[in-house]
Amino acid sequence: HFDEAGVIVRVADPSLLVLWDAHDWYELFWRERAAWQDGRIDVAVFGHALLEHALTPGKLLVGKALVVAADRATAWESIVAALAERIAFGELLRDPLELRPLPLSGIPGWHPDNGEEAFHHEAPCYQPLRAGRRYPVALALPI
Structure with a gap:
């Protein structure tokens, strides 16, 4: 998955990760x-x-994101x-569930329609959190 759809996300503001974990796409995007413009989160x-x-x-x-x-x-x-x-030492990417989905189309400037609030209420790329799904803790630097 990572070689095909991989993104690396640097998160400086932990409150953004809480929104992402909940799939609260409207709030996050x-x-x-x-936050996407001032560097508190970037990709x-x-x-x-x-x-x-x-x-x-x-x-x-x-x-599919490593955070x-x-x-x-x-x-x-x-x-x-x-x-x-x-990754080389086999400590990371052993399971596809280590990757978080990130709807890139919600990031300001990635999709021509995401400058409109309605996009963030109805975009089909925004999927709800599956029951029982938990994401791994973001890797902290130094890692």
């Missing part, structure tokens, strides 16, 4: 729009299929290196 796309699908205008994209709890000043290079090391 509409009410907290500023690096890894999956090649996501990059290919991004060429299709209007497509509703959902990535790192790190300060905004933490360099992406150090995050990627730390994750690569954990």
Whole structure:
């Protein structure tokens, strides 16, 4: 999953992770729009299929995310290196359930319609949390 639809998410504000864990997409993407613009949460796309699908205008994209709890000043290079090391040692990505779904289309600027509040009430890429589904704790740097 990670090579096809993978994204790495750096989260500096733990309250955003609470919204994400609850699949409270409206709050995460509409009410907290500023967080996606001021660096309290940001994304690096890894999956090649996501990059290919991004060429299709209007497509509703959902990535599979590894989440790192790190300060905004933490360099992406150090995050990627730390994750690569954990993957290489078999400590990470042993189970697809380690990945969180992230509707990329909700991130400000990713989809032409997400600047409208109605998008965040009705977008089919926003799925509810499945009963019993729990996500792993965000990896903290240094990891």
